[in-house]
Amino acid sequence: MxxxxxxxxxxxxxxxxxxxxxxxxxxxxxxxxxxxxxxxxxxxxxxxxxxxxxxxxxxxxxxxxxxxxxxxxxxxxxxxxxxxxxxxxxxxGMPQLESSEGLSQSENTEADTEKLSAYLxxxxxxxxxxSSDDHVTQSGRVGECLKPLDGPLEGGSSTSTGCISSKPDFSKLKGEICLDNLSIKELHEVFKATFGRDTTVKDKLWLKRRIAMGLTNSCDVSATSFVIKDNKLVKKDNEDGFNxxxxxxxxxxxxxxxxxxxxxxxxxxxxxxxxxxxxxxxxxxxxxxxxxxxxxxxxxxxxxxxxxxxxxxxxxxxxxxxxxxxxxxxxxxxxxxxxxxxxxxxxxxxxxxxxxxxxxxxxxxxxxxxxxxxxxxxxxxxxxxxxxxxxxxxxxxxxxxxxxxxxxxxxxxxxxxxxxxxxxxxxxxxxxxxxxxxxxxxxxxxxxxxxxxxxxxxxLKYVDPSGDTSDDNVVTVPTAKGGIRRKHHRAWTLSEVMKLVEGVSKYGAGRWSEIKRLAFASYSYRTSVDLKDKWRNLLKASFAQTPTDKGANSRKHPSMLIPASILLRVRELAEMQAQASLPNLSTGKLSACGGGSVNETRPGYL
DNA sequence: CTTAGGG
DNA sequence: CCCTAAG
Structure with missing residues (x-):
């Protein structure tokens, strides 16, 4: 508003x-x-x-x-x-209006279960x-989308919807149509003829309304009578109320x-x-x-x-x-x-x-x-x-x-x-x-x-709870107190891991917040704690895996495998970092022992 | 708030 | 990943 x-x-x-x-x-x-x-x-x-x-x-x-x-x-x-x-x-502004009206109207009918499904x-x-994705901003697109609502009958292009491919039997739409007398099956046919597609909706009323709307190209359809003639809705009863x-x-x-x-x-x-x-x-x-x-x-x-x-x-x-x-x-x-x-x-x-x-x-x-x-x-x-x-x-x-x-x-x-x-x-x-x-x-x-x-x-369909191809892996976990907590899990991607490694090499392990800010700026999730945890896991993985040689690739099948190269790098960094910190406690800091490719670039670190 | 560690 | 403790 x-x-x-x-x-x-x-x-x-x-x-x-x-x-x-x-x-x-x-x-x-x-x-x-x-x-x-x-x-x-x-x-x-x-x-x-x-x-x-x-x-x-x-x-x-x-x-x-x-x-x-x-x-x-x-x-x-x-x-x-x-x-x-x-x-x-x-x-x-038109399109919007139309669409909204259409929606509301269609929704408007009684709430009957079937209808609901229909609605859905x-x-x-x-x-x-x-297929067609870029609709944004293309007014043409809008038209297409809305079209279905406008009865296809009108424009010679029946099935104009373009999205549909079935072939409707238009003969059903000729002359005067009295939807009230049709069986569901017939309504389905008419529906198909009208919209060019099938529907599974079994609610007669819904079908009638829908068809009527399509045929009359209007959302103004009475809920009580459905006789269509020449693309016009002939109302038998009082139609008001519903609109x-x-x-x-x-x-x-x-x-x-x-x-x-x-x-x-x-x-x-x-x-x-x-x-x-x-x-x-x-x-x-x-x-x-x-x-x-x-x-x-x-x-x-x-x-x-x-x-x-x-x-x-x-x-x-x-x-x-x-x-x-x-x-x-x-x-x-x-x-x-x-x-x-x-x-x-x-x-x-x-x-x-x-x-x-x-x-x-x-x-x-x-x-x-x-x-x-x-x-x-x-x-x-x-x-x-x-x-x-x-x-x-x-x-x-x-x-x-x-x-x-x-x-x-x-x-x-x-x-x-x-x-x-x-x-x-x-x-x-x-x-x-x-x-x-x-x-x-x-x-x-x-x-x-x-x-x-x-x-x-x-x-809507089958959502696989566990398979989260979707997105949220949110699992609620009951806590002792009866409280409920959510746990989410977001798998680390390779690129994330790489960034992490890189970040560690640049800023040093422990500077999680820095790394987070600099290397993970784009990843809004992944907190510094996450980075730390991940790093910890990486270390574990790298040490566990690399040494054994044979385990290199196979390892487990579990989570996605981390490229050996990365693990290697992780190990290097880990060693490097370890050395940097362990060595001299008393001596002040010599720090940075360049273990390899990466240098500890942090002067004051340690 | 950021780290480190344990769970 | 979450939680908590500690600086």
Whole structure:
């Protein structure tokens, strides 16, 4: 509702308008209506205040921004996010509006379980698509994304969506269509004819609405009658009511969290753009329970919703990649992200818990293109202790939160009351530690492997708890006192190790903070302690391995193997350092015994 | 806050 | 990786 972001930089300019808003989203589990939804996202904009980033990182980002060529591949990693970021960016405000309306409208219908799944389908993009990436800023792109909503029928190019490849049977769309009389199967066919793709949604109402919207090229679809003729919706009954179900309406369904969402979304979306703003706040963990087919998720999303822009995490990744000598392709889409230096505050990132088949996994759904699904979250406050709770958090965002906050709270309440039973401990956990900093991203694995196929939105689908291709390896560990702690693990990449070694050689072991600052400036995570620990491990490894000769390569299979050369170097340094310190205690310091290639460049050290 | 060490 | 102690 308000624009909070002042233009900090030209880059952000585009976003200023839309400002950040908060959007809260709650879904209820498809299977259990009683079980609340768990999904909420709130973004608060911050004028940067909420965004956490270290100066170093910011700087890097900025650098990226400058060079940037908008090439953005939105990265394979998040694959989905792709394109539609542009909605926000698009010059004309229209697109955004449309999309938001469409969303809200579609969401607007009753909250029925099926619908939910349908909704999800729409919102969740599948990682599959990676083709057109650079959408950012391309208005054309926007059009494409939105197109699906505009009925394909109109323009001769049926299936114009471009993303879809199936061949619809258009004959189904001829003449007057009375969706009310069609069976689900028929609706599916019509759906296909209309949108050029299949859908797995079984909710008749949803299908009808969707089709109607497509055919009429409008979001203004009655919920009660669906007769379409000549691309126009012929309403039989009174259609009002549904189009504007906003705040005012439907308060009676308090029970369902979804309702709230809808309302909220409607309101917010109509006024703002919910694109990712500079900062987001995670009010709680989002837990979504669902198992819906994912097949056409991608298609649906592409067609219907807009996608969110890259998350911070994403940015970080980019910057990291860049900082590394990885001269890979350019990664630059940072521009689309509004990030500012001033924000060195903490920022919370939403993490999402998805519980599938009974178990809860935490994942980051970054790339969900969908509207409500959110995800991101990167931030730097590493290891903050769990404590504040949601309400506390809310206090921090005075900005545009008026009613938003209210909604959120409500959502929480609902959610809390229902979850409380203890059925889901995880949820509670999450709730209590909203602030937690989810891990950053696991850039390493990504960069070291093919950038392309990273698991993008594994989010909705099967998220493998352990396989974290994704990003956060956050494991909650129960503590004796009942407290819960999170442990995250971020594998060290080769490049990190190399930097570490180099840093040690330059600054000496022990100067962890220095090394951290100088060599690891780009890696926001990795604290000096981490460096120290890693070094310790490296030493252990180097001594254990090198001597034995035979163990050189094979060693264990465990963690990734560290190149022998590095271990060697480590050993050298270790010896060197050891000598430097041990030798003369009494003699003053001769220090630096040049063991080898590296010299102890520190005069005063020791 | 930074280090060092133990867990 | 986390936690704690010590400078």
């Amino acid at each position: 308000e624009k909070v972001v002042e233009a900090e930089g030209s880059d952000e300019g585009k976003f200023e308008e839309t400002g950040l808003e908060t959007s809260n989203f709650v879904l209820s589990s498809p299977k259990n209506v009683t079980d609340p939804v768990v999904y909420k996202l709130v973004r608060v904009d911050g004028n940067g205040r909420l965004v956490p980033a270290t100066d170093d990182e910011l700087m890097e980002v900025e650098g990226l921004l400058e060079n940037e060529k908008r090439e953005t591949h939105i990265v394979a990693d998040t694959g989905q996010a792709l394109g539609c970021i542009s909605n926000e960016v698009s010059p004309s 389908e729409e919102t969740v993009p599948s990682g599959a698509k990676s 504007n179900v906003n705040l005012g309406a439907g308060k009676e369904h308090l029970a369902v969290a979804v309702e709230y969402n809808e309302d909220l979304l409607n309101n917010l979306s109509s006024q703002i753009d919910d694109h990712q703003t500079t900062s987001e706040v995670r009010l709680g963990n989002n837990v979504v329970e669902n198992n819906f087919a994912s097949e056409d998720l991608a298609a649906d999303q592409r067609a219907a919703k807009r996608v969110r822009k890259p998350t911070k995490r994403y940015i970080e990744e980019l910057s990291e990649a860049e900082s590394k000598e990885y001269s890979g392709r350019s990664i630059a889409s940072t521009k689309s992200i509004g990030f500012r230096p001033l924000s060195s505050k903490a920022h919370a990132r939403p993490a999402r818990n998805v519980s599938l088949e009974g178990r809860t996994v935490i994942t980051r759904l970054d790339s969900l293109g969908g509207f409500g699904i959110q995800v991101p979250c990167v931030y730097r406050i590493r290891r903050s202790r769990p404590r504040k709770n949601v309400t506390a958090l809310l206090k921090f965002h005075p900005s545009g939160m008026g009613m938003t906050a209210t909604f959120i709270k409500k959502g929480f309440d609902v959610h809390g009351s229902q979850m409380d039973n203890g059925s889901m401990n995880k949820v509670l956990e999450a709730k209590s530690t909203p602030e937690q900093a989810p891990e950053q991203f696991v850039a390493e694995s990504k960069k070291e492997t093919t950038p392309t196929d990273m698991g993008q939105n594994m989010g």
